[in-house]
Amino acid sequence: MTAPGTQAAYRTDDPPAAPASGPKIVVTGATGAVGRHVARLLAQRGTERPGLFVRDPDKAAALGLPGPAVRGDYADRELLRRALDGADAVFVVTANPLRPEDDENILAAARAAGVRHAVKLSWCGVADPGADDLVARWNRRSEEVLRDSGLSWTVLRIRTPMSNALAWAPSIRERGVVRALGGASRTACVDPRDVAAVAVAALTEPRHAGRTYALAGPEALSPREQTAVLAEVLGRRLEFEEITEEEARAGWSRRYGERIAEALVAGARRRAGGAAAARDEGTLAELLGRRPGTFTEWTTDHVGEFS
Numbered sequence: 668m669t670a671p672g673t674q675a676a677y678r679t680d681d682p683p684a685a686p687a688s689g690p691k692i693v694v695t696g697a698t699g700a701v702g703r704h705v706a707r708l709l710a711q712r713g714t715e716r717p718g719l720f721v722r723d724p725d726k727a728a729a730l731g732l733p734g735p736a737v738r739g740d741y742a743d744r745e746l747l748r749r750a751l752d753g754a755d756a757v758f759v760v761t762a763n764p765l766r767p768e769d770d771e772n773i774l775a776a777a778r779a780a781g782v783r784h785a786v787k788l789s790w791c792g793v794a795d796p797g798a799d800d801l802v803a804r805w806n807r808r809s810e811e812v813l814r815d816s817g818l819s820w821t822v823l824r825i826r827t828p829m830s831n832a833l834a835w836a837p838s839i840r841e842r843g844v845v846r847a848l849g850g851a852s853r854t855a856c857v858d859p860r861d862v863a864a865v866a867v868a869a870l871t872e873p874r875h876a877g878r879t880y881a882l883a884g885p886e887a888l889s890p891r892e893q894t895a896v897l898a899e900v901l902g903r904r905l906e907f908e909e910i911t912e913e914e915a916r917a918g919w920s921r922r923y924g925e926r927i928a929e930a931l932v933a934g935a936r937r938r939a940g941g942a943a944a945a946r947d948e949g950t951l952a953e954l955l956g957r958r959p960g961t962f963t964e965w966t967t968d969h970v971g972e973f974s
């Protein structure tokens with residue numbers, strides 16, 4: 668494996684390479700935080716044929732994702748099977764803890780379509796014995812479904828993607844304010860482009876079969892510290908406002924419903940106790956063959972979205 672160097676993360680504005688005739692790799696969750704970069708990286712490599720499974724083709728188009736895309740929902744196993752037909756590998760991203768059947772549907776369809784290998788996006792909290800909320804139990808169960816699927820598999824457990832900071836973009840643009848729960852709680856957030864690079868390796872290189880990787884970022888930052896980085900990179904004054912647990916719960920309930928909101932509050936309490944602060948100690952750097960991206964670098968590449 669190459670020693671960690673200083674090579675920068677790939678840039679999302681690189682032009683895609685010419686379409687190739689290599690093995691087909693289907694990317695589910697292709698409009699998501701990591702999936703979009705997996706789709707772009709595969710297109711840039713030009714040695715595999717990416718096939719995307721999306722539920723909103725307009726969103727995929729707005730993100731400039733390379734086609735072809737099949738439009739569908741994880742509830743439709745037959746459509747999933749057709750999208751996976753002829754594929755060698757699949758990137759599995761599910762996002763709804765109230766729909767545990769989504770993973771089963773994707774993997775049953777993959778098995779029926781003759782797919783060889785599945786790479787699953789999961790969460791570092793799975794390995795935390797103190798995490799017993801809905802999100803933790805769902806991710807644990809989803810990993811079990813993968814390991815029992817009969818397919819060759821790789822699990823990528825990640826810490827919070829740096830792109831979660833985009834949720835602050837509207838209030839930064841409008842009022843120069845970041846509002847969050849747990850302003851002092853540090854998380855070793857990870858650049859989703861780095862996770863995508865590992866996903867592409869796991870989708871294309873047999874040596875990652877049967878492996879579970881924990882992918883954290885190179886520094887543990889609190890929301891207050893992230894706000895300071897944003898202010899520095901954006902070159903403007905930003906305020907951080909701590910919100911109460913009740914405010915956070917109410918906001919998450921409106922967006923995701925009460926059961927998921929309760930799990931997110933439980934996660935925030937664990938982060939306050941330091942549960943998410945363990946930084947990458949070499950795993951991500953070794954898998955990438957270079958140093959992982961920092962939050963300063965991620966922010967520098969996303970200035971336009973905060974301005």
Ligand SMILES: NC(=O)c1ccc[n+]([C@@H]2O[C@H](COP(=O)([O-])OP(=O)(O)OC[C@H]3O[C@@H](n4cnc5c(N)ncnc54)[C@H](OP(=O)(O)O)[C@@H]3O)[C@@H](O)[C@H]2O)c1
Binds near residue numbers: 698702739828
């Ligand atoms: N976000 C975090 O803070 C975080 C932190 C650590 C680990 N994780 C883990 O990462 C995994 C992904 O979670 P996420 O919420 O972060 O994902 P995400 O980036 O929001 O991506 C989810 C993707 O799945 C698609 N999708 C969701 N439901 C679908 C359905 N029924 N049919 C078809 N497509 C569907 C979404 O499509 P649309 O674009 O149309 O919605 C999107 O492309 C989970 O296992 C999570 O636990 C997340």
